[in-house]
Amino acid sequence: xxxxxxxxxxxxxxxxxxxxxxxxxxxxxxxxxxxxxxxxxxxxxxxxxxxxxxxxxxxxxxxxxxxxxxxxxxxxxxxxxxxxxxxxxxxxxxxxxxxxxxxxxxxxxxxxxxxxxxxxxxxxxxxxxxxxxxxxxxxxxxxxxxxxxxxxxxxxxxxxxxxxxxxxxxxxxxxxxxxxxxxxxxxxxxxxxxxxxxxxxxxxxxxxxxxxxxxxxxxxxxxxxxxxxxxxxxxxxxxxxxxxxxxxxxxxxxxxxxxxxxxxxxxxxxxxxxxxxxxxxxxxxxxxxxxxxxxxxxxxxxxxxxxxxxxxxxxxxxxxxxxxxxxxxxxxxxxxxxxxxxxxxxxxxxxxxxxxxxxxxxxxxxxxxxxxxxxxxxxxxxxxxxxxxxxxxxxxxxxxxxxxxxxxxxxxxxxxx
Ligand code: LLP
Numbered sequence: 001x002x003x004x005x006x007x008x009x010x011x012x013x014x015x016x017x018x019x020x021x022x023x024x025x026x027x028x029x030x031x032x033x034x035x036x037x038x039x040x041x042x043x044x045x046x047x048x049x050x051x052x053x054x055x056x057x058x059x060x061x062x063x064x065x066x067x068x069x070x071x072x073x074x075x076x077x078x079x080x081x082x083x084x085x086x087x088x089x090x091x092x093x094x095x096x097x098x099x100x101x102x103x104x105x106x107x108x109x110x111x112x113x114x115x116x117x118x119x120x121x122x123x124x125x126x127x128x129x130x131x132x133x134x135x136x137x138x139x140x141x142x143x144x145x146x147x148x149x150x151x152x153x154x155x156x157x158x159x160x161x162x163x164x165x166x167x168x169x170x171x172x173x174x175x176x177x178x179x180x181x182x183x184x185x186x187x188x189x190x191x192x193x194x195x196x197x198x199x200x201x202x203x204x205x206x207x208x209x210x211x212x213x214x215x216x217x218x219x220x221x222x223x224x225x226x227x228x229x230x231x232x233x234x235x236x237x238x239x240x241x242x243x244x245x246x247x248x249x250x251x252x253x254x255x256x257x258x259x260x261x262x263x264x265x266x267x268x269x270x271x272x273x274x275x276x277x278x279x280x281x282x283x284x285x286x287x288x289x290x291x292x293x294x295x296x297x298x299x300x301x302x303x304x305x306x307x308x309x310x311x312x313x314x315x316x317x318x319x320x321x322x323x324x325x326x327x328x329x330x331x332x333x334x335x336x337x338x339x340x341x342x343x344x345x346x347x348x349x350x351x352x353x354x355x356x357x358x359x360x361x362x363x364x365x366x367x368x369x370x371x372x373x374x375x376x377x378x379x380x381x382x383x384x385x386x387x388x389x390x391x392x393x394x395x396x397x398x399x400x401x402x403x404x405x406x407x408x409x410x411x412x413x414x415x416x417x
Contacts, residue, residue: 002281003033004366009327011364013390018286018325021395022362025386027288028305030373031364032398034391036282037067041074044240044274047256051263053270054120056100058238059085061275061370062283064387066398068092071278077120079238079273083110090117100235100271102149102199104170111136115144121233121271123149123197125172130185137190147195147235148182150175152216156201156209156239159316165200165213172198178220179227186229193229195271196221199237202276205249207258210236214262221266234263235271242280244367245319252277276370283369285310285385286325287348289361290340299335301357306339307346308379310365310372314345322349325362330355337363341380373399381407 003014010017013031021031045055056077059068063085068078069092077098078089089099099119101110106122106129114122115137124130124146137144151172154165164171173181186193200213217234224231236259241249250258263270287305294300312318322337333356337349348365357363376384383402388395 001039002036004036004284004364006327011323011325013284015393016390016395018284018364019362021388021390022286022288022325024395025388025397026401027286027362028303028309028385029286029401030283030368030385030387031286032067032279032283032369032387032389034070034389037070037279038074040278040282041071041076044252044272044277045075047252048260048270048272051260051270052268053272054098056098056271056273057278058273058275059089060374062279062372063088063374064398065092066389066396067279068094072098079275083107083113086110086114086117086119096120100197100273102197102237102273108132108136111144112140115140115142121145121147121195121235123147123195123235124185125149127173127181127184130181130188130191134185134188134190143190143192145192145194146185147193147197147233148173148178148185149197149199150178150217150220152198152200152213154200154209154212154216156204157206158201158203158241161316162202163200164202165198165209175216175220179223182224182229183227194231195233195235195268196224196231197235197237197271199273200239202239203241204239205241205247207250207255210239210255211258211262214259218262218266221268232268233271234266234268235273238273238275238277240274240277242276242367242370244280245321280370281367283372285348285365285368285372287363287365289357289359289363291359292357298351299333301335301337301354301363303337303339303348303363305348305365305385306341306380306382307343308341308377308382309339309385310348310368311375311377312371313348313350314343320349320368321366322352322354323364323366324355324357325364328355330357332356337365341382378402378407383407
Protein backbone atom coordinates (compact mmCIF):
# COMPACT_ATOMS: atom_id res chain seq x y z
CA UNK A 1 0.00 0.00 0.00
CA UNK A 2 1.43 3.39 -0.97
CA UNK A 3 0.24 6.97 -1.23
CA UNK A 4 0.46 7.55 -5.00
CA UNK A 5 -3.02 7.66 -6.52
CA UNK A 6 -5.23 9.55 -8.95
CA UNK A 7 -7.40 12.30 -7.53
CA UNK A 8 -9.75 13.88 -10.10
CA UNK A 9 -7.73 12.36 -12.93
CA UNK A 10 -4.39 13.67 -11.67
CA UNK A 11 -1.68 11.50 -10.18
CA UNK A 12 -0.89 12.72 -6.68
CA UNK A 13 1.68 11.97 -4.04
CA UNK A 14 -0.38 12.14 -0.84
CA UNK A 15 -2.39 15.37 -1.38
CA UNK A 16 -0.03 16.99 -3.87
CA UNK A 17 -0.54 16.66 -7.64
CA UNK A 18 2.73 15.64 -9.29
CA UNK A 19 2.02 18.30 -11.93
CA UNK A 20 2.45 20.94 -9.23
CA UNK A 21 5.81 19.53 -8.20
CA UNK A 22 6.93 19.56 -11.84
CA UNK A 23 5.95 23.24 -12.02
CA UNK A 24 7.77 24.07 -8.78
CA UNK A 25 11.01 22.12 -9.12
CA UNK A 26 11.08 20.86 -12.71
CA UNK A 27 11.80 17.38 -14.01
CA UNK A 28 13.30 14.83 -13.77
CA UNK A 29 12.71 14.63 -10.02
CA UNK A 30 12.43 11.92 -7.39
CA UNK A 31 9.28 12.29 -5.30
CA UNK A 32 9.04 10.42 -1.97
CA UNK A 33 5.91 9.99 0.13
CA UNK A 34 6.41 10.53 3.85
CA UNK A 35 3.27 8.59 4.81
CA UNK A 36 4.42 5.62 2.72
CA UNK A 37 7.87 5.59 4.30
CA UNK A 38 6.36 5.69 7.78
CA UNK A 39 3.83 3.01 6.92
CA UNK A 40 6.39 0.67 5.37
CA UNK A 41 8.85 1.06 8.22
CA UNK A 42 6.17 0.49 10.83
CA UNK A 43 4.68 -2.50 8.99
CA UNK A 44 8.11 -4.11 8.76
CA UNK A 45 9.47 -3.23 12.18
CA UNK A 46 6.11 -3.84 13.86
CA UNK A 47 6.04 -7.40 12.49
CA UNK A 48 8.92 -8.21 14.85
CA UNK A 49 7.61 -6.27 17.84
CA UNK A 50 7.33 -9.27 20.16
CA UNK A 51 10.95 -10.18 19.50
CA UNK A 52 14.19 -8.59 20.65
CA UNK A 53 15.28 -7.04 17.34
CA UNK A 54 16.83 -4.06 15.55
CA UNK A 55 15.79 -2.98 12.07
CA UNK A 56 18.87 -1.56 10.36
CA UNK A 57 17.77 0.18 7.16
CA UNK A 58 20.19 -0.53 4.32
CA UNK A 59 21.57 2.90 3.44
CA UNK A 60 22.62 1.91 -0.07
CA UNK A 61 18.97 1.60 -1.10
CA UNK A 62 18.33 5.29 -0.43
CA UNK A 63 20.90 7.45 1.28
CA UNK A 64 19.25 10.87 1.59
CA UNK A 65 19.88 12.46 5.00
CA UNK A 66 16.24 13.44 5.48
CA UNK A 67 15.08 9.89 4.90
CA UNK A 68 17.74 8.39 7.16
CA UNK A 69 16.78 10.93 9.80
CA UNK A 70 13.08 10.08 9.46
CA UNK A 71 13.75 6.35 9.81
CA UNK A 72 16.10 6.88 12.75
CA UNK A 73 13.42 8.95 14.48
CA UNK A 74 11.18 5.87 14.32
CA UNK A 75 13.85 3.74 15.98
CA UNK A 76 15.69 2.40 12.96
CA UNK A 77 19.37 1.64 12.91
CA UNK A 78 21.26 1.37 9.63
CA UNK A 79 23.35 -1.07 7.66
CA UNK A 80 26.29 0.69 6.00
CA UNK A 81 28.88 -0.48 3.50
CA UNK A 82 31.34 2.42 3.23
CA UNK A 83 32.93 5.34 5.03
CA UNK A 84 30.63 7.60 3.05
CA UNK A 85 27.58 5.81 4.38
CA UNK A 86 28.99 6.02 7.92
CA UNK A 87 29.39 9.77 7.43
CA UNK A 88 25.80 10.10 6.20
CA UNK A 89 24.37 7.95 8.97
CA UNK A 90 26.08 9.92 11.74
CA UNK A 91 25.16 13.24 10.10
CA UNK A 92 21.53 12.09 9.88
CA UNK A 93 21.51 11.44 13.62
CA UNK A 94 21.62 7.66 13.64
CA UNK A 95 23.14 6.61 17.01
CA UNK A 96 26.43 4.75 16.48
CA UNK A 97 25.22 1.83 18.57
CA UNK A 98 22.53 1.21 15.94
CA UNK A 99 24.96 0.92 13.01
CA UNK A 100 26.18 -2.34 11.48
CA UNK A 101 28.93 -2.26 8.86
CA UNK A 102 28.79 -4.85 6.05
CA UNK A 103 30.79 -5.08 2.84
CA UNK A 104 33.41 -7.28 1.28
CA UNK A 105 36.09 -4.62 0.81
CA UNK A 106 36.36 -2.33 3.81
CA UNK A 107 39.49 -0.19 3.87
CA UNK A 108 41.66 0.38 6.92
CA UNK A 109 40.57 4.01 7.04
CA UNK A 110 36.88 3.04 6.95
CA UNK A 111 37.46 0.45 9.65
CA UNK A 112 39.29 2.94 11.89
CA UNK A 113 36.55 5.55 11.51
CA UNK A 114 33.84 3.04 12.38
CA UNK A 115 35.75 1.68 15.40
CA UNK A 116 36.29 5.25 16.60
CA UNK A 117 32.58 6.02 16.17
CA UNK A 118 31.77 2.96 18.30
CA UNK A 119 29.38 1.20 15.94
CA UNK A 120 27.33 -1.77 17.09
CA UNK A 121 28.99 -4.42 14.96
CA UNK A 122 31.14 -5.16 11.91
CA UNK A 123 29.94 -7.90 9.60
CA UNK A 124 33.31 -9.32 8.61
CA UNK A 125 33.64 -11.05 5.27
CA UNK A 126 37.09 -12.65 5.08
CA UNK A 127 39.95 -13.99 7.19
CA UNK A 128 42.19 -11.06 6.15
CA UNK A 129 39.54 -8.59 7.23
CA UNK A 130 39.41 -10.33 10.65
CA UNK A 131 43.13 -9.65 11.09
CA UNK A 132 43.02 -6.09 9.79
CA UNK A 133 40.09 -5.21 12.04
CA UNK A 134 41.72 -6.70 15.13
CA UNK A 135 44.96 -4.77 14.48
CA UNK A 136 43.11 -1.52 13.79
CA UNK A 137 40.99 -1.79 16.94
CA UNK A 138 43.98 -2.75 19.07
CA UNK A 139 45.93 0.27 17.80
CA UNK A 140 43.02 2.46 18.85
CA UNK A 141 42.95 0.80 22.26
CA UNK A 142 39.50 -0.64 21.59
CA UNK A 143 37.73 -3.88 20.92
CA UNK A 144 35.56 -4.11 17.82
CA UNK A 145 32.37 -6.12 18.07
CA UNK A 146 32.08 -8.49 15.13
CA UNK A 147 29.85 -10.98 13.41
CA UNK A 148 31.16 -13.13 10.62
CA UNK A 149 29.15 -12.88 7.44
CA UNK A 150 28.48 -16.45 6.47
CA UNK A 151 27.97 -17.50 2.89
CA UNK A 152 25.32 -20.17 3.49
CA UNK A 153 25.11 -21.33 -0.16
CA UNK A 154 21.38 -20.71 -0.50
CA UNK A 155 19.78 -19.88 -3.84
CA UNK A 156 17.69 -16.72 -3.39
CA UNK A 157 16.00 -17.25 -6.79
CA UNK A 158 16.50 -13.69 -7.92
CA UNK A 159 18.46 -11.83 -10.61
CA UNK A 160 22.04 -13.22 -10.73
CA UNK A 161 23.54 -9.74 -10.25
CA UNK A 162 21.77 -9.38 -6.90
CA UNK A 163 22.28 -12.93 -5.59
CA UNK A 164 24.90 -12.87 -2.86
CA UNK A 165 24.57 -15.99 -0.71
CA UNK A 166 25.67 -18.60 -3.23
CA UNK A 167 28.98 -20.41 -2.94
CA UNK A 168 30.16 -18.86 -6.22
CA UNK A 169 29.52 -15.27 -5.00
CA UNK A 170 32.30 -13.11 -3.58
CA UNK A 171 30.43 -12.50 -0.33
CA UNK A 172 30.95 -13.91 3.13
CA UNK A 173 32.95 -16.76 4.60
CA UNK A 174 32.05 -20.26 3.37
CA UNK A 175 29.90 -21.91 6.02
CA UNK A 176 32.25 -24.90 6.23
CA UNK A 177 35.16 -22.58 7.26
CA UNK A 178 33.06 -20.62 9.73
CA UNK A 179 33.84 -22.47 12.96
CA UNK A 180 37.59 -22.30 12.39
CA UNK A 181 37.46 -18.56 11.63
CA UNK A 182 35.21 -17.88 14.63
CA UNK A 183 37.61 -19.61 17.00
CA UNK A 184 40.55 -17.77 15.50
CA UNK A 185 38.76 -14.40 15.74
CA UNK A 186 37.77 -15.09 19.35
CA UNK A 187 41.45 -15.40 20.21
CA UNK A 188 42.47 -12.04 18.72
CA UNK A 189 43.05 -9.09 21.06
CA UNK A 190 41.13 -6.40 19.15
CA UNK A 191 37.91 -8.32 18.64
CA UNK A 192 34.82 -9.27 20.57
CA UNK A 193 32.88 -11.95 18.71
CA UNK A 194 29.19 -11.22 19.20
CA UNK A 195 27.20 -12.25 16.14
CA UNK A 196 26.42 -14.31 13.07
CA UNK A 197 25.41 -12.58 9.85
CA UNK A 198 24.24 -13.47 6.37
CA UNK A 199 22.65 -11.72 3.42
CA UNK A 200 21.23 -13.90 0.68
CA UNK A 201 20.40 -11.44 -2.06
CA UNK A 202 17.83 -8.86 -2.99
CA UNK A 203 14.28 -8.78 -4.39
CA UNK A 204 13.56 -12.22 -2.91
CA UNK A 205 9.88 -13.05 -3.39
CA UNK A 206 9.42 -16.22 -1.32
CA UNK A 207 10.18 -17.12 2.29
CA UNK A 208 11.88 -20.42 1.38
CA UNK A 209 15.42 -19.04 0.89
CA UNK A 210 15.24 -17.06 4.16
CA UNK A 211 14.13 -20.18 6.03
CA UNK A 212 16.95 -22.24 4.47
CA UNK A 213 19.47 -19.53 5.37
CA UNK A 214 18.26 -19.23 8.93
CA UNK A 215 18.27 -23.00 9.44
CA UNK A 216 21.93 -23.09 8.43
CA UNK A 217 22.77 -20.16 10.70
CA UNK A 218 20.96 -21.82 13.61
CA UNK A 219 23.01 -24.97 13.23
CA UNK A 220 26.16 -22.87 13.25
CA UNK A 221 24.92 -20.95 16.28
CA UNK A 222 24.43 -24.20 18.22
CA UNK A 223 27.89 -25.34 17.16
CA UNK A 224 29.49 -22.06 18.29
CA UNK A 225 27.65 -22.05 21.60
CA UNK A 226 29.02 -25.51 22.28
CA UNK A 227 32.49 -24.11 21.66
CA UNK A 228 31.84 -21.50 24.33
CA UNK A 229 31.22 -18.45 22.12
CA UNK A 230 28.69 -15.95 23.40
CA UNK A 231 26.74 -15.11 20.22
CA UNK A 232 24.21 -12.38 21.01
CA UNK A 233 23.21 -11.12 17.56
CA UNK A 234 21.79 -12.96 14.61
CA UNK A 235 21.73 -10.75 11.50
CA UNK A 236 19.58 -12.03 8.64
CA UNK A 237 20.52 -9.22 6.22
CA UNK A 238 17.95 -7.71 3.87
CA UNK A 239 16.41 -8.93 0.67
CA UNK A 240 12.64 -9.01 1.06
CA UNK A 241 11.17 -8.21 -2.36
CA UNK A 242 8.40 -5.86 -3.44
CA UNK A 243 5.81 -5.71 -6.19
CA UNK A 244 7.08 -3.90 -9.27
CA UNK A 245 4.77 -5.69 -11.69
CA UNK A 246 3.01 -8.93 -10.83
CA UNK A 247 5.36 -10.30 -8.14
CA UNK A 248 3.63 -11.44 -4.96
CA UNK A 249 6.31 -11.28 -2.27
CA UNK A 250 5.48 -12.34 1.27
CA UNK A 251 4.06 -9.62 3.51
CA UNK A 252 6.49 -8.52 6.24
CA UNK A 253 4.26 -10.25 8.80
CA UNK A 254 4.60 -13.60 6.97
CA UNK A 255 8.34 -13.13 6.60
CA UNK A 256 8.56 -12.31 10.31
CA UNK A 257 6.48 -15.36 11.26
CA UNK A 258 8.73 -17.67 9.25
CA UNK A 259 11.85 -16.29 10.96
CA UNK A 260 10.37 -16.17 14.44
CA UNK A 261 9.37 -19.84 14.35
CA UNK A 262 13.02 -20.76 13.92
CA UNK A 263 14.43 -18.34 16.44
CA UNK A 264 12.77 -19.49 19.61
CA UNK A 265 15.24 -20.43 22.31
CA UNK A 266 18.24 -18.85 20.61
CA UNK A 267 18.53 -16.03 23.12
CA UNK A 268 19.82 -13.61 20.49
CA UNK A 269 18.83 -10.16 19.22
CA UNK A 270 17.62 -10.41 15.63
CA UNK A 271 19.06 -7.80 13.26
CA UNK A 272 17.37 -7.12 9.92
CA UNK A 273 18.75 -5.01 7.08
CA UNK A 274 15.80 -4.17 4.84
CA UNK A 275 16.25 -1.62 2.08
CA UNK A 276 13.92 -2.08 -0.87
CA UNK A 277 10.87 -3.14 1.13
CA UNK A 278 10.94 0.16 3.06
CA UNK A 279 11.64 2.65 0.26
CA UNK A 280 11.02 0.90 -3.08
CA UNK A 281 7.37 1.77 -3.44
CA UNK A 282 7.68 5.04 -1.52
CA UNK A 283 8.95 7.10 -4.47
CA UNK A 284 8.50 7.76 -8.18
CA UNK A 285 10.75 9.32 -10.76
CA UNK A 286 8.85 12.12 -12.45
CA UNK A 287 9.89 12.76 -16.05
CA UNK A 288 8.60 14.82 -18.97
CA UNK A 289 8.13 13.74 -22.56
CA UNK A 290 10.42 15.77 -24.82
CA UNK A 291 9.54 14.15 -28.15
CA UNK A 292 7.33 11.43 -29.50
CA UNK A 293 9.23 9.64 -32.18
CA UNK A 294 8.23 7.06 -34.75
CA UNK A 295 11.14 4.70 -35.45
CA UNK A 296 11.19 2.23 -38.33
CA UNK A 297 9.92 -0.61 -36.15
CA UNK A 298 9.10 0.96 -32.79
CA UNK A 299 7.61 4.10 -31.37
CA UNK A 300 9.52 6.02 -28.72
CA UNK A 301 8.70 8.49 -26.02
CA UNK A 302 11.93 10.40 -25.51
CA UNK A 303 11.86 11.78 -21.96
CA UNK A 304 14.16 14.02 -19.97
CA UNK A 305 14.89 11.17 -17.52
CA UNK A 306 17.53 8.66 -18.51
CA UNK A 307 19.68 5.78 -17.34
CA UNK A 308 21.82 8.19 -15.34
CA UNK A 309 18.70 8.98 -13.27
CA UNK A 310 17.40 5.41 -12.97
CA UNK A 311 19.79 2.70 -14.10
CA UNK A 312 17.84 -0.38 -12.98
CA UNK A 313 16.11 -1.06 -16.33
CA UNK A 314 19.42 -0.80 -18.22
CA UNK A 315 21.45 -2.74 -15.68
CA UNK A 316 19.13 -5.57 -14.72
CA UNK A 317 16.32 -5.32 -17.28
CA UNK A 318 14.14 -4.32 -14.33
CA UNK A 319 10.48 -3.54 -14.79
CA UNK A 320 9.13 -0.22 -13.52
CA UNK A 321 5.50 0.63 -14.22
CA UNK A 322 5.00 3.94 -16.05
CA UNK A 323 1.88 5.94 -15.31
CA UNK A 324 0.70 9.08 -17.10
CA UNK A 325 0.45 11.94 -14.62
CA UNK A 326 -2.81 13.17 -16.17
CA UNK A 327 -5.46 10.62 -17.08
CA UNK A 328 -6.55 10.99 -20.70
CA UNK A 329 -9.01 9.46 -23.18
CA UNK A 330 -6.36 9.27 -25.88
CA UNK A 331 -6.07 5.76 -27.38
CA UNK A 332 -3.28 3.45 -26.15
CA UNK A 333 -0.15 2.86 -28.20
CA UNK A 334 2.84 0.61 -27.65
CA UNK A 335 6.00 2.55 -26.95
CA UNK A 336 9.52 2.37 -25.56
CA UNK A 337 10.08 5.03 -22.92
CA UNK A 338 13.68 6.16 -23.41
CA UNK A 339 16.04 8.84 -22.15
CA UNK A 340 18.29 11.35 -23.88
CA UNK A 341 21.54 9.48 -23.28
CA UNK A 342 23.74 8.28 -26.12
CA UNK A 343 23.33 4.56 -25.56
CA UNK A 344 20.74 2.09 -26.75
CA UNK A 345 20.64 0.72 -23.21
CA UNK A 346 19.15 4.04 -22.12
CA UNK A 347 15.54 3.05 -21.56
CA UNK A 348 13.12 3.26 -18.66
CA UNK A 349 10.51 0.90 -20.08
CA UNK A 350 10.09 -1.22 -23.21
CA UNK A 351 7.02 -2.13 -25.24
CA UNK A 352 4.51 -0.56 -22.90
CA UNK A 353 0.95 0.23 -23.67
CA UNK A 354 0.43 3.87 -22.75
CA UNK A 355 -2.15 6.45 -23.81
CA UNK A 356 -0.84 8.40 -26.80
CA UNK A 357 1.49 11.05 -25.39
CA UNK A 358 2.39 14.55 -26.51
CA UNK A 359 5.56 16.55 -25.91
CA UNK A 360 5.26 18.15 -22.48
CA UNK A 361 3.27 15.31 -20.93
CA UNK A 362 4.46 14.11 -17.55
CA UNK A 363 5.08 10.46 -16.72
CA UNK A 364 5.71 8.80 -13.37
CA UNK A 365 8.16 5.93 -13.32
CA UNK A 366 6.85 3.98 -10.37
CA UNK A 367 8.59 2.03 -7.56
CA UNK A 368 11.76 4.10 -7.95
CA UNK A 369 12.59 4.69 -4.28
CA UNK A 370 15.12 1.86 -3.82
CA UNK A 371 18.38 1.96 -5.76
CA UNK A 372 16.95 4.83 -7.78
CA UNK A 373 18.57 8.10 -6.80
CA UNK A 374 21.30 6.24 -4.89
CA UNK A 375 22.53 4.63 -8.11
CA UNK A 376 22.14 7.75 -10.24
CA UNK A 377 25.16 9.32 -11.87
CA UNK A 378 26.35 12.32 -13.84
CA UNK A 379 26.87 10.34 -17.06
CA UNK A 380 26.63 12.56 -20.14
CA UNK A 381 27.34 15.41 -17.73
CA UNK A 382 23.76 15.46 -16.62
CA UNK A 383 22.95 17.08 -13.31
CA UNK A 384 21.48 14.68 -10.80
CA UNK A 385 17.78 15.13 -10.12
CA UNK A 386 16.36 16.73 -7.00
CA UNK A 387 14.74 14.63 -4.29
CA UNK A 388 11.44 15.86 -2.93
CA UNK A 389 9.67 14.63 0.19
CA UNK A 390 5.90 15.13 0.25
CA UNK A 391 4.10 15.13 3.58
CA UNK A 392 0.36 15.70 3.31
CA UNK A 393 -0.02 18.99 1.43
CA UNK A 394 3.59 20.07 1.84
CA UNK A 395 6.54 19.72 -0.52
CA UNK A 396 10.05 19.60 0.96
CA UNK A 397 13.15 19.72 -1.23
CA UNK A 398 15.46 17.25 0.51
CA UNK A 399 18.14 17.50 -2.18
CA UNK A 400 18.22 20.30 -4.69
CA UNK A 401 18.87 19.72 -8.36
CA UNK A 402 22.60 19.82 -9.07
CA UNK A 403 24.03 22.89 -10.76
CA UNK A 404 26.60 23.07 -13.53
CA UNK A 405 29.09 24.20 -10.85
CA UNK A 406 28.37 20.97 -8.95
CA UNK A 407 29.24 19.06 -12.11
CA UNK A 408 32.80 20.35 -12.34
CA UNK A 409 33.46 20.78 -8.62
CA UNK A 410 36.93 19.48 -7.76
CA UNK A 411 38.20 19.47 -11.34
CA UNK A 412 41.17 21.58 -12.38
CA UNK A 413 43.10 22.23 -15.57
CA UNK A 414 46.83 21.82 -14.76
CA UNK A 415 49.51 24.03 -16.22
CA UNK A 416 51.14 21.56 -18.62
CA UNK A 417 53.88 23.96 -19.61
N1 LLP B 1 22.30 -5.95 3.54
C1 LLP B 1 23.32 -6.15 2.70
C2 LLP B 1 24.60 -6.66 3.21
C3 LLP B 1 23.16 -5.88 1.32
O1 LLP B 1 24.17 -6.10 0.49
C4 LLP B 1 21.91 -5.39 0.85
C5 LLP B 1 21.73 -5.08 -0.57
C6 LLP B 1 20.89 -5.17 1.78
C7 LLP B 1 21.11 -5.46 3.12
C8 LLP B 1 19.55 -4.63 1.38
O2 LLP B 1 18.86 -5.47 0.52
P1 LLP B 1 17.33 -5.16 0.13
O3 LLP B 1 16.50 -5.33 1.37
O4 LLP B 1 17.25 -3.80 -0.40
O5 LLP B 1 17.02 -6.20 -0.89
N2 LLP B 1 20.97 -2.40 -6.97
C9 LLP B 1 20.16 -3.60 -6.92
C10 LLP B 1 20.06 -4.17 -5.52
C11 LLP B 1 21.42 -4.48 -4.91
C12 LLP B 1 21.31 -4.96 -3.49
C13 LLP B 1 22.64 -4.97 -2.83
N3 LLP B 1 22.62 -5.35 -1.45
C14 LLP B 1 18.78 -3.28 -7.48
O6 LLP B 1 18.57 -2.15 -7.92
O7 LLP B 1 17.93 -4.15 -7.53
